[in-house]
Amino acid sequence: MSERPIAVPLSDLDDFTWERIFPQRRPIELEIGTGKAAFLLRRAQARPDRNFLGIEWANEFYKFAADRMRRWGVTNVRMLRTDASHFMRIVCPPASxxxxxxxxxxxxxxxxxxxxxxxxxxxxxxAVRCLEPGAHWLVQTDHAEYFEQIEGLLRGHPALEKVEFDDPELGIADARVETNFEIKYLREGRTMHQLAVRRHSDERSEEESAQGQG
Ligand SMILES: C[S@@+](CC[C@H](N)C(=O)[O-])C[C@H]1O[C@@H](n2cnc3c(N)ncnc32)[C@H](O)[C@@H]1O
Structure with a gap:
């Protein structure tokens, strides 16, 4: 059982390393914008062999999500309240x-x-810099025009290649993500736009090779 708190204090972001927040070294999955964290909870329960960090900006959802993890007794999840863009640009160790x-x-x-x-x-x-070579990035939205922009950015990136979204290794099952918003939008009959990309295995820069996993 982990003795460490689920909520990551902002002071842990100075000279951040994953070892500081996860006592056991395991592959790391990050969810940006967890909301109430229905997906994060189920995915973390399904994969006890991995560590999970959820980043949520809205205090109300962040607190709800951290409390939810506590109630379910999951020990491989941490929650962080910050701007995910800042975390990816400044804090997240490369290739991790x-x-x-x-x-x-x-x-x-x-x-x-x-x-x-x-x-x-x-x-x-x-974000690409934070991915291990061979790592996956999954995106889902019901918003067609935003999806077009996202697809342009990800598919146009030289370090990324498109892969199957429908891979139980990456999500929950049968290509369903089952976030709170997904459940709500599917009930309303909205279309889901999904994209999965993979960072090329051969893109590791010298800097990342030298630093290894942070
Ligand atoms: C539309 S909700 C989706 C929540 C959840 N992923 C779902 O599908 O049910 C978007 C969430 O992202 C959070 N968010 C938006 N911008 C963010 C940022 N820059 N950093 C962290 N969280 C962010 C919002 O507070 C909100 O909870």
């Missing part, structure tokens, strides 16, 4: 993630708000 999950990122539908979207070139470049 096995899977990155982003489900239903806020679409900011008004054109004048598009600059608030998570998926921008600097964020994508930083």
């Amino acid at each position: 993630l096995r899977v990155l999950h982003v489900y239903h990122p806020d679409p900011w539908p008004k054109k004048r708000h598009h600059k608030r979207r998570l998926f921008q070139q600097p964020f994508v470049d930083a």
